[in-house]
Amino acid sequence: MSVTTHTLSVLVANEPGVLARIAGLFSRRAFNIESLAVGPTEDPCLSRMTIVVSAEHKPIEQVTKQLHKLIHVVRIVELPHDNSVERELGLFKVAAPAGKRAEILEIAEIFKAQIVDVDTTTLVVESTGTPEQIASLGQLLVPYGILETARTGRVALGRGGKILRSPNPHPVPLEDLSRDYASDHHPAEPIPTRR
């Protein structure tokens, strides 16, 4: 894995258009998304997005700061690779003539992958694991002929007892917009002038 990828776990309001806002932000600020996965959470008001970003140290700070500016983004945490559980799912449709089928099943077995579809000439192998595990499985299946591939984005959770959840409710009173704001900060003192 490249050292410059960062996994961001982002809690967002479960509102229409949130995905577009986030995707748009990444594109216009020229940040690169490696993968993005989004799904509901235990809180019906929130979705969790797992975004894998490729960036150097300084830009990742810009990424999170800009993300925070979106009103629908509630919380962001960067999940360090060495202290989080990261999973992807891959589906591989492999050419599997009768003579090769056993070998493919054996490889799948080693990777604890499932065979989820069987046809006279093909197999579909489903694998869940770290991105590296899925990539390795794919490599081993290449010689048999991978006909189609489908992979999800990465999902991840931090290890241990730290929980990322919505902050406590904090209703704010509305500002009184009828006040004369423009003149209430005029300095009253005379100006020491050079003219």
Added chain:
Amino acid sequence: MKVTGAQSLVRSLECAGVEVVFGIPGGAILPAYDPLLDSSIRHILMRHEQGAGHAAEGYAHVTGRPGVCMATSGPGATNLVTPIADAFMDSIPLVAITGQVPRAAMGGDAFQEADIIGITMPITKHSIKVMDPDAIPTAVAEAFHIASTGRPGPVLVDLPKDVLASDTTFAWPSSIELPGYRPHTKPNHRQIAAAAELIRRAERPVFYVGGGVVKGRAARELRALVEAVGAPVVTTLMARGAFPDDHDLNLGMPGMHGGYAAVTAMQRSDLLIALGVRFDDRVTGDLASFALGAQIIHADIDPAEIGKNRAADVPIVGDAKAVIAALASSVGADASITPALYEPWRAEVARWHTDYPFAYDQDPDGPIKPQHVVSRFDDALAGEGIVVTGVGQHQMWASQFMRFNRPNSWASSGGLGTMGFAVPAALGAKVGRPQERVVAIDGDGCFQMTAQELATASIEKIPFVVAILNNSHLGMVRQWQELFYDKRYSQVYLPQEVPDYVALAEAYGGVGLRATSVDEVDAVIDKALGVDDRPCVVDFRVDEAEMCFPMVPAGASNDDIIVRPGVMPGAGEVEGSSPDHVVPEPYDEPEFVPSA
């Protein structure tokens, strides 16, 4: 209470404190215009939605309250895109209300359908599509809250026609809950202490003051802080008036067309106290050579601005008023920080200020110099009134030669650089502060982009003066072609006689005046400022060849500031006795390298 969605919208706007809406009705927003008839809110019928947006911005600039514009779906909404982008770049609180096709028709390319939420996503602070009539009050309350708090900005509320037409109930929320929006306003006291420590150790500090100080209503606190420290101040284009121009510590505007002293003080500084600024390229020039000897205290309410362009030694996230007050009290508590510390630095900066002031030569028998017009307006206004500009040479001259001693007395398009801003923004400014005189300094190119709002101004009896510095060119573009394209003038000529600005002003129901020689200038200004019941347009026929200096060419280092053609003090010794450096002409445009 049983109401329609449209009545709920208008009630919500009233509850949000709205006194005026700038807009144009149309198919999808029609339901909202009916209850407006019964409302205390003044609606000003503009002639183009872009004008509505800029008028709302002008209103917001001078009042500090959110401006409101309203338009129908499709083209009405897309015409708001430019002012929304302008408000986004300059952090102007703006609430844009747009009609949308009925919910059932959305997504089907219905008549006058445009995905305005999608179109404006990159240029709004937030946007809300209201799909449930019961959600209208909350949506409006959130829109005003988001637009006017934290770093202000534009918020768009999109309302499908059938949502406006549905029955609903109205209840104004007393508070709102936005878990993803908690602007950080209170500065960290350790950072404040660290900043005070940097100030104590500095020998050449400069206050680099931006629009955030005006938006944060912190002019009074700034004055106290600056006087406690005794360091020079530069006020960016967005911060004109945040600190009095007449104050002997103010060096005025820095940047591409800023003063030599302001630019050079920043370059030579060992500490920039950056307050509500974003280290914009127009201020820093080539970032890699900007103020290399300076440590940076950077305070802003938007954490994303800190470290975006220039790393900060002491980052402070917070509201300008709170940050500056905290800094002032921290500095005040440290007896070792006194203005006496910086006496040699002040003297050095003052010498630059005296040696290289903003200057122009007005031959009494020659063509009117545009700077002369601006200076005479400045004298006539005597520090009172509100000045609005478009974008280009005239804007820079207005900022250079006019004195701004009060915040919110200057409205200009900075970040986006929107030509055509002046006329509608002046209209909005006058509506916001009717007791003040409003003068728009405009160019002939800018004026023609939004001049139709003169009709609005005469019908609505909104008096303001538009001073057109008519140099028969897109002047700034012409200047660049002269300097960087070997005087090959391409598509910049706008004949001085067409349109006839005097006749045009009168056709719109305003007053039209003209000055063609220097001796006419003062009388015409007097007459124009005397018009108090309709807009007045003055066609000043000015010298088309006049260029705007000082200038730091785009992408060049601020060290290479050209104070006037052929004079580049930074290339030799800065000390007064050194001969001025002669710049070969034409000056090659340095390659612009965007910052990382």
